[in-house]
Structure formats: C-alpha cells, structure tokens
Amino acid sequence: MANRFHRLTLARHRRLLDSHTRYYASQAALASTPVRRLNVPIEFGSTPLLHHTAKTLSKTPGLPSSGASSRLNLFQAVNAALRTALAASDRVLCFGEDVAFGGVFRCTAGLQDEFGKLRVFNTPLTEQGIVGAAIGAAAEGRKPVVEIQFADYVFPAFDQIVNEAAKFRYREGETGANLGGLVIRMPCGGVGHGALYHTQSPEALFCHVPGFRVVMPRSPSQAKGLLLSAILESKDPVIFMEPKILYRAAVEEVPDEAYTLPLSKAEVIKTGADLTIISYGRPLYMCAAAIEAAEKDRPGLSVELVDLRTIYPWDRQTVIESVVKTGRAIVVHESMVNFGVGAEIAATVQEAGFLRLKAPVKRIAGLTTHTGLAYEKYVLPDVARIYDGILATVDY
Amino acid sequence: MPSSPRFPGAINSPLTTKMDWIVPSLMPPIPTYRILNSDNVIEDESRLSAEIPTEEILKWYHNMLTVNIMDGIMFDAQRHGRLSFYMVSAGEEAVMVGSAAALAADDVITCQYREHGVFLQRGFELKDFMSQLTSNCNDPGKGRNMPVHYSGRKKVGVHAVASTLGTQIPHATGAAYALKMEALENPSAEPRVAACYFGEGAASEGDFHGALNVAATQQCPVLFLCRNNGFAISTPSSQQYRGDGIASRGAGYGIETLRVDGTDIFAVYEATKEARRMALEHGGRPILLEFMAYRISHHSTSDDSSAYRSREDAAHWKSPERNPVSRLRHWLESKGAWDADRDREARAQIRKDVIRELTDAEKEKKPALRAIFSDVYADLTEEAEAQRQELKRIMLKYPAEYDCDQNVDGVQGL
Numbered sequence: 001m002a003n004r005f006h007r008l009t010l011a012r013h014r015r016l017l018d019s020h021t022r023y024y025a026s027q028a029a030l031a032s033t034p035v036r037r038l039n040v041p042i043e044f045g046s047t048p049l050l051h052h053t054a055k056t057l058s059k060t061p062g063l064p065s066s067g068a069s070s071r072l073n074l075f076q077a078v079n080a081a082l083r084t085a086l087a088a089s090d091r092v093l094c095f096g097e098d099v100a101f102g103g104v105f106r107c108t109a110g111l112q113d114e115f116g117k118l119r120v121f122n123t124p125l126t127e128q129g130i131v132g133a134a135i136g137a138a139a140e141g142r143k144p145v146v147e148i149q150f151a152d153y154v155f156p157a158f159d160q161i162v163n164e165a166a167k168f169r170y171r172e173g174e175t176g177a178n179l180g181g182l183v184i185r186m187p188c189g190g191v192g193h194g195a196l197y198h199t200q201s202p203e204a205l206f207c208h209v210p211g212f213r214v215v216m217p218r219s220p221s222q223a224k225g226l227l228l229s230a231i232l233e234s235k236d237p238v239i240f241m242e243p244k245i246l247y248r249a250a251v252e253e254v255p256d257e258a259y260t261l262p263l264s265k266a267e268v269i270k271t272g273a274d275l276t277i278i279s280y281g282r283p284l285y286m287c288a289a290a291i292e293a294a295e296k297d298r299p300g301l302s303v304e305l306v307d308l309r310t311i312y313p314w315d316r317q318t319v320i321e322s323v324v325k326t327g328r329a330i331v332v333h334e335s336m337v338n339f340g341v342g343a344e345i346a347a348t349v350q351e352a353g354f355l356r357l358k359a360p361v362k363r364i365a366g367l368t369t370h371t372g373l374a375y376e377k378y379v380l381p382d383v384a385r386i387y388d389g390i391l392a393t394v395d396y
Numbered sequence: 397m398p399s400s401p402r403f404p405g406a407i408n409s410p411l412t413t414k415m416d417w418i419v420p421s422l423m424p425p426i427p428t429y430r431i432l433n434s435d436n437v438i439e440d441e442s443r444l445s446a447e448i449p450t451e452e453i454l455k456w457y458h459n460m461l462t463v464n465i466m467d468g469i470m471f472d473a474q475r476h477g478r479l480s481f482y483m484v485s486a487g488e489e490a491v492m493v494g495s496a497a498a499l500a501a502d503d504v505i506t507c508q509y510r511e512h513g514v515f516l517q518r519g520f521e522l523k524d525f526m527s528q529l530t531s532n533c534n535d536p537g538k539g540r541n542m543p544v545h546y547s548g549r550k551k552v553g554v555h556a557v558a559s560t561l562g563t564q565i566p567h568a569t570g571a572a573y574a575l576k577m578e579a580l581e582n583p584s585a586e587p588r589v590a591a592c593y594f595g596e597g598a599a600s601e602g603d604f605h606g607a608l609n610v611a612a613t614q615q616c617p618v619l620f621l622c623r624n625n626g627f628a629i630s631t632p633s634s635q636q637y638r639g640d641g642i643a644s645r646g647a648g649y650g651i652e653t654l655r656v657d658g659t660d661i662f663a664v665y666e667a668t669k670e671a672r673r674m675a676l677e678h679g680g681r682p683i684l685l686e687f688m689a690y691r692i693s694h695h696s697t698s699d700d701s702s703a704y705r706s707r708e709d710a711a712h713w714k715s716p717e718r719n720p721v722s723r724l725r726h727w728l729e730s731k732g733a734w735d736a737d738r739d740r741e742a743r744a745q746i747r748k749d750v751i752r753e754l755t756d757a758e759k760e761k762k763p764a765l766r767a768i769f770s771d772v773y774a775d776l777t778e779e780a781e782a783q784r785q786e787l788k789r790i791m792l793k794y795p796a797e798y799d800c801d802q803n804v805d806g807v808q809g810l
Contacts, residue, residue, distance in 0.1 A: 090581070118577060124613055129606025132566025133573065136590070139555065140504065140574035156602065163560045164567070170771045171556040173538040175549040180774065210772045210780075235774035264777070313777040 038293055038383040042249075042285045049269065049288055050219055050252035057253060061267065063221055064255045072254040075247040077220030078107045078185075081227040082145065084258045086115045088232060089143060091181065094120045096130055096147030104149060105187055105247050131157035134182055135165050138237070143181035145231055151188035151241060152200040165237050166211025180235035183227070187244035188216070189282050189334055190380045194244075195373035201281070201335040201366075206239050207312035207344070213263050214311040216241045216281045221254045225261030226309065233260055243282040266315035268322065272304035275393055276322040278345055279332040280308040283381055287332055290386035294394075303390060311341055319345065320352045327358040328393050334380050337365035359396035364389045426643045428688055429667060430657035434717070436726040444662060450733050456497060456517070456661060457728055458742065460489035460721045463513045465746045466522070467693070470529065473754060474543075474697040479529055481543045484693030485510045487659075487713055490720030491623050491687040492593075493517045494664030498672060499591055499619075504571045505554040506564035507593040509544055510623065514593065518552035522749055526757035533760055533804050538767040561594070562601030565620065568592035569611040569682075572618035576680045579617075589675050591619040596686075597628025599642045608649040608682065617680035619671050620651075623658065625691035630704040646684040658687035659720040692719065762802045764809030784810060 044050065051057050051069075058065035072080060085092045094111055100122045102109035112120040123130050127148055134144040148154045154161070161184070169178040188201045206214045213236050217223035223242065230238035269284070270291070277287050284307055291303045304322055308314055323329045329349050331342035342363035349361050364381045371379050400410050431443045438444065467484040474482045485492065492513025499505070499518075507514060512525070523534070528546050531539035537547035537556060545557040555567060572590035579587040598604065599622055611618050622642045626633050639645065646653030652674065656667045664687060671683040690713035694701040701710070716722035728734035768787075769780045776784070788810045791798045800806050 118580070121614065124606075124609045126602075126606035126609060128603050129566050129569070129610045132563065132603055132607060133570030133610050136506070136567035136570025136572070137574045138570070139567065140571050140578075142574045142577070144570070159560060160563060160566070160603070164558065164563050167558070168556075169774070171537060171541055171545070171547060171558065172549060173540060173547050173556070173767075173771060174536040175547055175556070177549050177555070178774065210777075213773075313773065313779060316778060 038290065038387050039377075040383075042289060044249045044251065044285070047285055047288055049285055050250060051221060051254075052252060054253045057221070057255065060221065060269075062225060062259070062261045064257055064259050068256045069253040070256055071251055072220045073246075073248050073251045074217075074220045074223055074242065075106045077224045077254050078227060078242060079109055079111070080254065081224040081231075082108060082111055083114065085143070085145065085228060085231040086111060086119060088258065091141060092119070092143045092145060092231060093137060094145050094147075095123050095134075097125055097149050098122060099147055103147060105244065107185070107242075107247075108147070127153055127155075127157040128160055131160040131165070131184060134184070135160060135168065135179060138179040138182035139168070139177055141181075143183070143231055145183040145185060148184060148186040150198055150200075151186040151202055152197045154184075154186055154202065157184075158205075161206065161212070161239070162209045166209050168211075169236075170211070178235065179237040181231065182237040183230045183240055184238070185227075185240045185242065187247070188241040189243040189245060190371065190376055191245045192376065193373065194371070195376070196370050199371040199376065201241070201333070203239075203241055203311045204335060204340045207341065210312070212236065213238045213313065214241070215239070215263060215309065216243065216311060217309065218243075218281060218284050218307050219246070219250050220252050222261060222309065224254055225259050226263065228258060229260035229263055234263060238263070241281070245282055261309075264310045264313045264315055266309055266318040267307045268304060268318065269307050270303070270305040272302035272326065274301055274303060274326055275328040275330065275390060276304045276306060276319070276326045277330045277332060277386075277390075278306045278308060278319055278322075280311060281334065283332045283334055283386075286381060286383045286386055289383045290390060293383070293387050294390040298391070298394070301394060314345075316348055316352075320349060323349045323361075324353045324356045327356050328396075329357075329361045330364060330386070330389050330393055331361065332364045332381055332386055333366070335366050336368050337363050338368045340365055359393045362389050362393050420639060420644075423640070425640050426653075426655045428655050428657050429663050430660045431662040431666060432657075432660045432723060432727060436723050436730070438662065438727070443666065448665075450731070452497075453724070453728065454733060456493050457721075457724050457734070459493045459513060459516050460661075460724065461742060462522075462746050462750075463489050463492065463516055464721055465743060466525065466750050467512070469747065469750050469754070471693075471697060478754070478758065479543055479697075481697055482529070483510055483544045483696045485512050487690045487692035487719060488623055488625060489513050490661035490664050490724065491658040491689055494661040495591075495593075495621055495668040495685075495687070498665050498668035500586070500588060500672075502553060503588050503672075504568070504575065504590040505552075505592070506567045506571070506590070507554060507557060508561065508564065508595055508598055508623075509557055509559065510595070511593045512544065515546055515548055515552055515554060518554070520546070520548060520552055522753040523757070524548070524551060526753045527760070530754070530757040530760070531762060532757055533763045534757070535763065538771070539763045540767065561598040562603040565592050565594055565598070565603050566607035566610065568618050568620070569607045569614075569616050572611065572616035572680065572682070573614055576615075576617055579680070587617070587676050589617045589619055589672055591621055593621045593623060595628060596622060596624040596626075596633055596642055597631065597636055599645075600636060608645070608651060608684070611682035612649045612651050615679065615681050617675040618682045619668070619675055620682060620684045621668070622684070622686045623689060624686050625658075625689045627691045627695070627701075627705075629695040629699060630701070632705075641686055641688075643684065643686040649682075651682050651684050653684040653686070655686045655688060658689035659718060659723055661720060661724050689720070690718075761804045764804040765800060765807070766810055768810070
C-alpha cells in the first residue's frame with residue numbers, strides 16, 4: 001500500500017521536475033534537456049538497504065531469517081521493539097511528552113492500552129525533568145525508555161546527560177551503581193520541511209563526553225534489534241537516534257520474533273575494493289544511490305559501504321580494516337562537517353592507516369550553517385555531492 | 397452563564413467579576429514550625445509525637461558535635477595543604493542529623509554537598525569520610541571526585557555527590573517512582589521513600605522545577621528537603637528569589653509544604669517523620685520541606701565570606717542561643733542528660749578520633765591507576781584500552797617524569 005502510494009508520488013515528482021527545467025522561455029531550447037540523474041528522490045521501494053522480501057533477511061548478519069516477518073516501517077518497528085521490551089521485562093518503563101496517545105510519530109501507539117498507565121505515561125513538558133527522573137529510576141533498577149520529542153529539544157537535558165548520566169557509573173565507583181537500561185530515544189535528521197528546529201542531528205555532541213552508547217539505526221529491521229539490545233542487554237545507558245524521515249519512508253520485512261543486534265559493531269553492508277564509505281542513518285541511502293551511479297559510470301569500480309550503527313563507542317577495527325584494504329575513505333553524515341563525527345573517523349583512520357591511504361580522507365557532511373527551511377536540500381549531503389566525492393577520491 | 401466554566405487548565409476555578417490580583421507582598425509569610433522555644437524548652441511536650449529515647453537524642457547530639465568538630469579540623473587541614481578542598485556545614489547540623497534520623501535506613505537519598513551530617517547519622521564512619529577526603533584506595537569513589545563528594549550508596553544509601561547543583565532533585569523523583577512501583581509489586585515489604593537535599597540557591601535551577609512538576613503529576617513518594625541557609629556562595633537569598641522562600645513554590649506544583657526552624661532538631665525530626673508518613677499515603681505523593689537555617693561557615697575553603705557579609709551576622713547565628721548544636725545541648729543539660737564535663741570529654745575524644753583517622757587515611761595509598769579508565773562504561777572500550785596501553789608506554793619510557801608510587805601497584809596498576 002505504501003509502495004503504490006510512493007510510486008505515484010515519484011511519478012508526480014518527476015513530472016514536476018520536468019516542467020521546471022523548461023520554466024524560462026527565454027532559454028534557447030537545448031538539443032537534449034538535462035535530466036536529473038543523481039539528486040532524485042530515494043527509491044525506498046527498491047533500495048538495496050531494505051529487505052523488500054523475507055528472502056534477503058539472511059544476508060544481514062544477526063537478523064533471524066527462518067521465522068515469520070512483517071512489512072513494517074520505522075515507527076512500527078520501534079513500536080514493535082518497545083512492545084517486546086515492555087512484555088519481556090516488568091522493569092521497562094516508557095515515558096515522555098505525548099507518549100500516552102502514541103507519540104507525535106506513533107512510535108508508542110497502543111502501548112499505554114496494553115501495558116497500563118504506571119508503565120507508559122505522559123510527563124509534563126520538561127526534558128531535564130524527564131531525563132533526570134529517568135536517571136533516578138534507572139539507578140533503582142528500572143529500565144526507563146524515555147522519549148525526547150525531537151533531537152532539537154534535547155538541550156535542556158544536556159546537563160543531565162553529560163554531567164550526570166554519563167558520569168554516574170564513574171563517580172559511584174565501587175558501589176557498582178549504574179544506569180544500564182536507561183534509553184533516551186529521539187527522532188533526528190532532515191525531513192524536508194523541518195527547518196532550524198526539527199532537523200538537527202546532534203550525535204557528535206553526545207560522543208564527545210563518554211558514558212553513553214550513541215546508536216542510529218538505518219532501517220526498521222536494524223532499529224528493532226538495536227533498540228532491544230539497548231533496552232534489555234546494554235549495561236550502559238543508550239541514546240537512540242531515529243532518522244525521522246525514515247519513520248514512514250523506510251518499509252521492509254522485519255522478523256516477528258524478538259532479536260537483538262550488537263551495539264558498538266559496525267556492519268559492512270556492501271563490500272568493495274577501491275573505496276570505503278562510512279556513514280550512518282539516512283545518508284546511507286544517498287550513499288547507496290551515489291555508489292550505484294559511480295559504479296555504473298566507472299566499470300570496474302567497487303565501493304565498500306560501512307554502516308557505523310553505533311556512533312560511539314564505535315567499531316574502529318571494522319572501519320580501519322576496511323580503509324586499509326581499499327586505501328580510500330569518505331565519511332558521510334547529515335550534521336555539520338565542522339567538529340563532527342567525520343572529523344573523528346578521519347583522524348582515526350589516517351592515524352591507523354596513513355601509509356595505505358591513496359587519497360585524503362574526505363568528509364561529505366552538512367554545510368557549516370543552520371538548516372534553513374528553504375535551503376535544506378543544499379545544506380544536507382546529497383547524492384550529487386557524494387557521487388562527486390567518490391570520483392574525486394578515486395581520481396586523486 | 398455557568399459560575400464555573402471548567403476550563404481544562406483550571407477545572408474548579410469559579411468566575412468572578414472582581415479583578416482580584418494575587419499580591420504576594422500582601423500575603424502573610426509562611427510561618428516557621430518549631431518545637432523548642434527561644435529558651436530551648438519544649439513548651440508543648442505533646443509536639444513530640446512519640447517518646448524518643450534519650451539515648452537516641454544523645455546520639456543525635458554526638459553526631460552533630462562530630463560533624464561540627466570534623467568540619468573545623470578539616471577546614472584547617474585544607475589551609476595547611478593536607479586537603480585540596482573542604483566545605484563546612486556549620487549551622488546546619490540539626491537539619492542534617494534531625495532529618496536523617498527520621499528517614500528509614502533503606503530510603504534512597506540524593507543530596508547536594510553540604511550534608512555530611514546525613515551521611516554520619518545514616519552510618520558513615522570517620523574512616524569513610526577521611527578515605528574520600530584524602531582520595532585514598534579505600535574511597536569507594538576511587539579518588540575521582542573532589543573532597544566532600546562522597547560515594548556512599550552501599551553504606552548509607554546516598555547517591556554519589558556531584559558538584560552540579562539541582563541535578564539531584566529529579567533523580568529523587570525518578571527513584572521515588574521506582575519505589576512506588578516496587579511497593580505495588582511487593583505490598584508486603586516496607587514501602588520506601590526517596591529524599592533529596594538541596595539549597596535554596598539550587599532551587600533556582602530548572603531541574604528543581606522539572607523535578608517537582610513530574611513528582612506531583614506522577615504522585616511520587618519523594619521528600620524535597622530544602623536547606624535554606626540564606627546564602628548561595630556570596631548571593632544572599634534576597635537576590636536569589638523574590639517570593640516567600642522555597643516553601644511558597646510548593647503550592648504552585650500542588651505539593652504539600654511546611655517551613656521548619658532548621659536550628660531546632662526536634663522540629664526537623666518531627667516534620668521529616670510526618671512528611672515521610674504523608675509521602676507514603678495513598679500510594680505516594682511528594683512533600684516539600686523548607687528548613688530555615690544560617691550558613692555560619694564560608695561557602696567552602698575557596699571562599700572568604702567576610703567579602704560579602706559582616707562578622708556580626710555570622711556571630712549572631714553562631715551564638716549559643718541560635719546555633720543548633722548548643723540549642724540541643726542546652727535542652728539535654730536542662731533534662732539532666734548532659735553536662736559541661738561530658739561535653740568537654742566528648743569534644744576532646746572526637747578531636748582525637750578525627751585527627752587519628754585523617755592521619756591514618758593520609759598514610760594509605762591512592763587508588764590504582766586503572767581507575768583512570770574503568771567505569772566510564774561497564775567494560776573498557778577498545779579505544780580506552782588502546783589509550784591505557786599508550787599511557788603506560790609513555791610512563792614506562794619516561795619513568796622520571798611520573799611519580800605513581802603513591803598509587804596501589806604503581807605504574808603496574810594502570
């Protein structure tokens with residue numbers, strides 16, 4: 001259903017694009033009208049990053065592939081994981097603003113009805129109160145999965161995150177008290193119209209002060225496994241960032257059974273010999289499209305694509321191994337390039353594999369500005385920039 | 397026209413044609429509850445809800461004396477370079493000991509940094525204080541926090557102290573919620589409360605607001621215990637708030653509140669006891685207590701309060717008529733349970749004990765250097781392990797540049 005609707009939208013989109021290229025009548029008619037090839041909407045219905053049938057589930061390590069599966073989008077997968085977690089352990093709580101009716105992105109739909117008001121409830125509008133209370137509850141052995149409505153609004157809770165939660169186990173020392181089981185979920189990233197305050201992707205800020213595991217899933221099946229791991233298995237508190245544009249756009253087969261995916265382990269989602277692209281979240285879809293175009297234009301070129309999955313503590317080993325093998329690296333992320341995750345990866349990679357590098361490590365990321373409404377498509381990394389970066393790096 | 401339109405935001409608010417402003421400056425100040433009168437006599441003995449054995453009250457007094465004397469010695473120790481930092485809690489001994497005496501041993505506590513009396517009353521020993529103050533290998537906090545930031549969860553059920561102000565308040569809210577759930581899951585077990593201590597300055601922080609609001613809307617069994625000692629470093633309360641103290645805020649959250657004379661240990665005890673009982677009623681609710689006191693000491697050893705207040709002021713509150721330690725002493729002596737000789741003896745013994753424990757603590761080694769990296773995560777990350785090895789390599793390569801014989805196992809402890 002979602003697929004058909006999406007195809008109709010794509011068709012309409014293309015017609016609109018065509019009409020725009022002929023807008024200025026004073027232009028001499030070109031012999032062949034330039035057609036967009038790279039910066040076209042991601043075809044979520046056919047992207048290799050999603051499992052369109054259950055048959056491909058076995059290709060992704062860690063996903064159960066023999067049992068039943070359902071077509072879920074990202075918010076449904078998050079919902080499924082929360083439901084599973086609430087059922088698996090009495091200690092799991094789910095609170096935050098508007099979670100009772102289902103949350104502004106439907107991630108918590110039906111949970112209060114099923115698990116009751118004591119475990120699933122609305123809080124007043126106070127991120128610092130929400131995270132502070134979550135810390136207190138986690139310290140007493142509960143597993144509070146709290147929602148920050150938009151990553152852009154996490155900042156009132158920044159003190160609680162950086163000064164309290166991140167340091168909790170460290171300052172307790174031998175008492176062993178810790179916040180394993182605390183998960184802070186937040187939608188992040190560009191959605192097309194989010195502008196300055198519904199678009200941010202602040203993962204770099206949470207990676208700088210150690211203490212949390214910072215996770216960003218790329219797809220519904222990844223989200224379910226990673227979130228269950230964060231809630232039920234992690235001994236450390238987790239910040240779980242959900243690319244909001246994927247809530248509805250990313251639809252795929254997700255195994256029905258409960259399963260976990262390991263934190264702090266990257267995944268090589270496409271192997272290649274000539275260049276490694278490291279990314280996470282929504283830009284992975286752009287990377288896949290750019291890789292496809294580049295490999296088509298350069299027969300013989302093969303690009304390896306790595307999904308970090310956990311931004312910090314990150315799987316340095318997998319990334320370094322990959323870059324040492326290919327000799328070239330590009331990091332792609334949505335948030336601004338300056339002092340971003342890309343800087344850390346580039347520094348680490350060049351330190352570990354300097355002599356094996358055939359080109360400088362490139363970062364393709366958000367421009368160093370704010371994500372103005374009218375300019376989002378220029379500010380966030382797009383397929384054209386990634387495509388260009390691939391060729392520039394390979395041609396260095 | 398209905399007389400009460402039942403707006404969702406104020407369901408029971410009646411309509412009126414009078415423009416009746418709430419004028420805080422015209423409202424009577426919230427009274428301060430006390431039991432001891434100005435002559436340190438309990439006029440109305442029925443105020444003490446149950447007979448507290450004199451032995452118990454003597455223990456309170458001894459604990460107040462211990463905090464007071466320890467504070468004085470530790471302040472001097474800092475001045476002599478034996479400690480890097482200290483915070484004296486003079487003037488607040490009754491607030492700490494009295495309130496702690498009314499809480500249950502397994503209640504969950506979060507606090508600010510001037511609650512040594514709470515630790516002591518709940519079972520911290522001098523050795524525990526000194527271990528943390530000297531950052532030696534017996535400090536559960538592994539030498540990570542500044543002095544007076546005790547890690548006492550195992551021994552006394554108090555969260556490790558952080559320097560950040562007010563952050564501990566919503567922790568108590570969340571802990572209380574967990575305790576509320578526990579009580580429902582285990583109706584046969586004794587229910588517990590969470591309690592947090594904070595100063596009137598910390599109550600200006602947003603975390604105070606968030607914590608009380610969440611506690612009230614979720615009906616958490618939590619005691620919010622405010623130590624209003626008149627100062628936040630150099631800032632007097634007249635510059636900290638314009639309303640009637642912290643107590644006036646409780647009503648804004650729908651929280652039952654009492655203001656108490658913090659220099660009257662009986663009032664502190666009774667109020668906390670009753671607050672705890674109330675907090676556990678009907679499944680749980682938050683209670684706000686404002687203990688009025690005066691910070692006789694400087695803010696810390698990094699502060700000289702003569703820069704912002706007169707000696708007369710501090711002396712006024714230090715006087716035997718007003719300071720909490722002498723007030724209780726006066727009452728005990730009036731009951732024949734104490735006298736000047738015993739007082740002299742007790743003080744001398746405490747002094748000896750404190751100095752001995754400090755000296756012993758100083759002789760102990762510092763924690764092993766692996767404490768640099770451990771406990772950031774449950775297990776060392778690959779990156780932390782790489783850094784640990786690199787640091788060790790540097791220290792072994794330049795042994796003259798590092799002196800870690802003070803630490804357990806020296807460089808091998810890394």
